[in-house]
Amino acid sequence: MTLRVPLLFRIAALVAGTTALYAYIGQLVPQKEVQPPQVIELPDDLTTQDMIPIGAQIFQGKGLCSTCHTIGKGGSAGLRFPDLDGIGSRAATRIEGLSDVEYLGQSLYEPDVFVVPGFNPGMPVMNKPPLELTDQEILAVIAYLQSLGGAPSVTMQTELRWAAGGS
Amino acid sequence: MTRGKLVLGIIGALLALVATVRIAQWLVGGEYRTPQRADEAQTTPRDQGLADERAADEKADQARPYVPPDYRPFPKIGSRVAVWVLAQLHLLFAAFVLAVPLFAFIIELIGYVTGDKRYDKLAYEFTKLLSAAFSLTATFGAFLTFALVALYPKFMNYLMEVFSPTFLPYVLLFFFEAAFLYSYYYGWGKFSPRVHLFLGLMLNLVGTAIMFIANAWLTFMMSPAGVSEKGALLSLGDAFMNYTWMPINIHRMIANVAFGGSIAGAYAAFKYLQAKTDDERAHYDWMGYIGNFVAISAFLPLPFAGYWLASEIYAFSQTMGLTMMGGAFSWLFIIQAALIGNLFLAANYYLWLGMGRIEGVQNYQKFIKYLLIAIALCFAVWATPRSILASVSEVRAMGGSTHPVLGYLGVMSAKNTAVNILILSTFMSFLLFRRTGKEATVTWRRAGNLAQQAIFFGAAAIVIFYGIYGYFVEARVRIKFSIPQVLSVLAAMALITVIDVFLYRGARRTGEVRWGRLPRISQYTLIFIAVSFTWLMGLMGYVRSGLRQHWHVYGVMRDQSVDAFTPTLGFATQVVSVTVLVFFALLGFVFWIASLAGDHGHGDTEEAA
Numbered sequence: 187m188t189l190r191v192p193l194l195f196r197i198a199a200l201v202a203g204t205t206a207l208y209a210y211i212g213q214l215v216p217q218k219e220v221q222p223p224q225v226i227e228l229p230d231d232l233t234t235q236d237m238i239p240i241g242a243q244i245f246q247g248k249g250l251c252s253t254c255h256t257i258g259k260g261g262s263a264g265l266r267f268p269d270l271d272g273i274g275s276r277a278a279t280r281i282e283g284l285s286d287v288e289y290l291g292q293s294l295y296e297p298d299v300f301v302v303p304g305f306n307p308g309m310p311v312m313n314k315p316p317l318e319l320t321d322q323e324i325l326a327v328i329a330y331l332q333s334l335g336g337a338p339s340v341t342m343q344t345e346l347r348w349a350a351g352g353s
Numbered sequence: 354m355t356r357g358k359l360v361l362g363i364i365g366a367l368l369a370l371v372a373t374v375r376i377a378q379w380l381v382g383g384e385y386r387t388p389q390r391a392d393e394a395q396t397t398p399r400d401q402g403l404a405d406e407r408a409a410d411e412k413a414d415q416a417r418p419y420v421p422p423d424y425r426p427f428p429k430i431g432s433r434v435a436v437w438v439l440a441q442l443h444l445l446f447a448a449f450v451l452a453v454p455l456f457a458f459i460i461e462l463i464g465y466v467t468g469d470k471r472y473d474k475l476a477y478e479f480t481k482l483l484s485a486a487f488s489l490t491a492t493f494g495a496f497l498t499f500a501l502v503a504l505y506p507k508f509m510n511y512l513m514e515v516f517s518p519t520f521l522p523y524v525l526l527f528f529f530e531a532a533f534l535y536s537y538y539y540g541w542g543k544f545s546p547r548v549h550l551f552l553g554l555m556l557n558l559v560g561t562a563i564m565f566i567a568n569a570w571l572t573f574m575m576s577p578a579g580v581s582e583k584g585a586l587l588s589l590g591d592a593f594m595n596y597t598w599m600p601i602n603i604h605r606m607i608a609n610v611a612f613g614g615s616i617a618g619a620y621a622a623f624k625y626l627q628a629k630t631d632d633e634r635a636h637y638d639w640m641g642y643i644g645n646f647v648a649i650s651a652f653l654p655l656p657f658a659g660y661w662l663a664s665e666i667y668a669f670s671q672t673m674g675l676t677m678m679g680g681a682f683s684w685l686f687i688i689q690a691a692l693i694g695n696l697f698l699a700a701n702y703y704l705w706l707g708m709g710r711i712e713g714v715q716n717y718q719k720f721i722k723y724l725l726i727a728i729a730l731c732f733a734v735w736a737t738p739r740s741i742l743a744s745v746s747e748v749r750a751m752g753g754s755t756h757p758v759l760g761y762l763g764v765m766s767a768k769n770t771a772v773n774i775l776i777l778s779t780f781m782s783f784l785l786f787r788r789t790g791k792e793a794t795v796t797w798r799r800a801g802n803l804a805q806q807a808i809f810f811g812a813a814a815i816v817i818f819y820g821i822y823g824y825f826v827e828a829r830v831r832i833k834f835s836i837p838q839v840l841s842v843l844a845a846m847a848l849i850t851v852i853d854v855f856l857y858r859g860a861r862r863t864g865e866v867r868w869g870r871l872p873r874i875s876q877y878t879l880i881f882i883a884v885s886f887t888w889l890m891g892l893m894g895y896v897r898s899g900l901r902q903h904w905h906v907y908g909v910m911r912d913q914s915v916d917a918f919t920p921t922l923g924f925a926t927q928v929v930s931v932t933v934l935v936f937f938a939l940l941g942f943v944f945w946i947a948s949l950a951g952d953h954g955h956g957d958t959e960e961a962a
């Protein structure tokens with residue numbers, strides 16, 4: 187004798203089973219809760235060396251820089267945005283008349299003014315929404331970028347002309 | 354001491370305790386009682402003190418300023434999940450209500466032009482599903498509006514500041530939508546065919562206009578325009594026609610048709626499984642086939658509409674685009690690949706089963722295994738992630754989080770190629786189904802077949818060429834390769850279809866279509882497709898909305914609520930699943946109401962079949 191399951195139950199089981207399957211697939215992928223970024227308070231007396239790890243933290247996190255930029259992947263083929271390995275030494279030579287700090291500052295505040303050859307524009311303005319880095323946070327990021335192959339020289343007192351109150 | 358005395362002693366002690374407490378309560382309660390002989394008008398110092406306190410409280414209450422709340426909480430599940438579920442339910446029913454009139458109108462028009470009454474009946478059968486669905490759409494719409502106003506008052510205030518001039522047209526259009534829908538449905542067989550078709554046309558136009566207005570509100574949240582950096586309105590036109598407005602309009606319209614077709618197919622499957630006679634089965638088999646045909650026909654161009662939407666998102670904000678494809682949401686697209694792969698497999702399986710109901714199918718059945726291999730391979734490539742979840746030792750062994758071989762399949766060059774071949778393969782399944790049981794009689798049939806094969810393999814070659822070439826060029830060049838890939842597939846589908854129409858005009862029938870002779874598994878496949886479509890709609894609705902992350906209006910108005918974080922994908926899929934289950938429970942109600950509606954003016958099912 188075979189047990190005959192009513193049609194409605196079979197359909198309900200199919201709907202619930204299919205839904206459960208997709209919900210299960212959803213549990214298999216990496217689970218990451220993304221919190222809204224908080225302003226990082228940086229005291230004025232930070233040394234340049236202190237600024238580097240904070241800049242690295244902003245680079246990886248709040249600034250979302252690592253979503254696009256790689257460090258140490260080499261070659262532009264295959265990359266959508268420039269690799270930043272050695273940017274600390276290249277920055278001073280990119281645009282004539284701009285120091286490394288000024289070049290990096292311009293790249294963060296006015297990214298479309300100069301686009302690295304071979305790449306499309308696409309860098310967001312870092313001090314505007316949605317990223318909204320503060321001027322102090324941007325200085326810390328510059329310190330970190332200088333440390334990638336160069337000698338960090340930026341300080342918390344460095345005044346960039348694009349920053350609020352900058353010259 | 355006896356046991357009896359001990360019990361009496363305990364009871365006595367308890368009674369003494371109770372008596373002591375009662376006496377103490379009486380004494381304390383009378384502590385400040387007004388003396389019995391005092392004048393009634395005379396108050397005690399305590400009464401005066403209490404009255405003064407009350408007066409002070411009242412004065413403070415009166416002086417309290419009005420502070421409008423930014424947010425209000427929702428019990429248990431929180432405001433965001435409450436609004437999320439309501440919005441999704443509203444959108445699912447709205448999608449259905451907008452889509453069904455579209456293909457019901459087209460089917461009715463085919464019936465009118467060809468004079469075939471079966472099409473008219475089929476269009477009516479589809480329309481029967483609308484009445485209850487329309488009421489549920491409106492109910493959830495109202496529920497959603499009240500929830501938003503109550504739970505997110507500040508944000509809603511801002512949206513009203515920007516979009517209030519669009520509210521009255523929206524309400525008026527909604528009124529017209531109801532008028533056209535009910536006159537279209539209840540007027541079936543009562544108006545002349547042309548008047549009835551006009552009502553159907555107007556129903557579609559008004560419905561589309563409603564969707565376009567609502568899309569302006571939600572796309573503004575995603576890609577705001579026409580406002581200052583601080584959010585002040587500068588141009589309503591720009592706010593309305595923002596970056597993602599038209600891509601969302603097109604994407605939604607196509608997706609709605611695909612979704613609506615799948616739900617109508619599920620209804621037909623349900624009725625097929627319930628059917629008592631062969632004629633009923635024949636009718637609902639045909640209806641299910643048409644529903645699935647509509648769903649898959651609309652589904653094929655959907656990825657191309659998705660490309661356009663994604664490119665507009667990038668054009669508006671690279672940050673948002675990269676959050677979508679490379680950041681917090683990148684893994685969501687692996688879930689999407691699993692869903693779409695399942696949809697393609699199920700749709701093809703249904704078509705292949707369907708070929709079995711046609712005599713003379715053997716000529717074409719041999720191709721199915723090749724199509725299955727192509728589809729399965731493309732599915733596998735599409736679902737391959739770029740980076741893999743791995744332990745530290747596995748990462749070391751691979752030399753990074755990317756697999757040394759499979760990692761190459763996780764990039765866009767491979768995925769674009771896979772999805773285009775997937776679409777071409779499914780199109781071929783359709784073509785085989787269409788040809789089964791027919792033999793072309795035109796003199797140029799050999800040349801026509803060769804031309805179709807050349808176009809098919811030519812398009813596949815173009816897609817694969819650009820897919821491989823993409824690995825060897827810079828990103829700014831590679832990103833443009835999706836355009837020739839897409840265009841070659843679209844052109845191939847259009848050209849092959851046109852040739853096929855002429856090739857099989859006046860074709861000789863080599864076998865009859867035996868409607869109603871499908872195995873029951875085919876009908877469960879239709880229901881599976883409908884559930885998968887619904888789940889996909891829920892998932893993609895989440896990513897579209899979730900891309901704003903901690904912004905109500907991206908870059909303009911920040912979410913300051915406790916729910917401002919982006920939840921895990923696991924949590925999101927759970928919410929989507931619950932919503933889908935609620936939707937199908939309600940859909941059961943819609944199907945039940947539709948089955949009560951009868952068959953006005955169309956005779957019974959047997960006659961029509």
